[in-house]
Amino acid sequence: MSTRREFIKTSCLACxxxxxxxxxxxxxxxxSLVTVIQTNKDELLVPVAKFTNDKGEQLTYLVVQTSTLxxxxxxxxxxxxxxxxxxxxTHNHCDLNANKERLVCPCHGSEFDKAGKVLTGPANTxxxxxxxxxxxxxxxxxxxKILG
Ligand code: FES
Numbered sequence: 083m084s085t086r087r088e089f090i091k092t093s094c095l096a097c098x099x100x101x102x103x104x105x106x107x108x109x110x111x112x113x114s115l116v117t118v119i120q121t122n123k124d125e126l127l128v129p130v131a132k133f134t135n136d137k138g139e140q141l142t143y144l145v146v147q148t149s150t151l152x153x154x155x156x157x158x159x160x161x162x163x164x165x166x167x168x169x170x171x172t173h174n175h176c177d178l179n180a181n182k183e184r185l186v187c188p189c190h191g192s193e194f195d196k197a198g199k200v201l202t203g204p205a206n207t208x209x210x211x212x213x214x215x216x217x218x219x220x221x222x223x224x225x226x227k228i229l230g
Contacts, residue, residue, distance in 0.1 A: 126223040157197040166212040173205035
């Protein structure tokens with residue numbers, strides 16, 4: 083016979099496992115790390131198809147890397163199209179962690195939204211956001227064209 087305490091303990095373990103599983107699945111489904119070839123020193127070319135994973139699921143953002151850039155770029159789907167952000171914190175240049183809703187700095191806790199706007203300090207400058215153009219199944223990120 084199960085006591086009330088055992089029931090609560092079992093329920094809590096089950097809830098914890100469910101929450102952990104949903105967080106793990108969420109992070110797998112919503113993002114993908116992609117390595118692209120830098121077409122020239124000022125542009126990155128990302129196939130739109132990278133937003134669909136092997137299971138046919140739509141991803142909400144990508145983390146784009148190249149063998150030549152010293153930093154990564156996040157590429158979010160937003161209402162107006164795409165938002166490409168340099169994944170470097172404007173407070174003290176730490177690499178940022180991206181998730182489906184925001185970008186978080188592991189050094190001092192600054193947070194930014196998908197458009198690169200500061201949500202939480204100590205950073206007080208928005209992220210570097212690049213101009214983006216979608217054409218012929220590709221998204222071009224213009225590294226020399228910074229949006230204001
Ligand atoms: S370097 Fe990002 S908050 Fe300080």
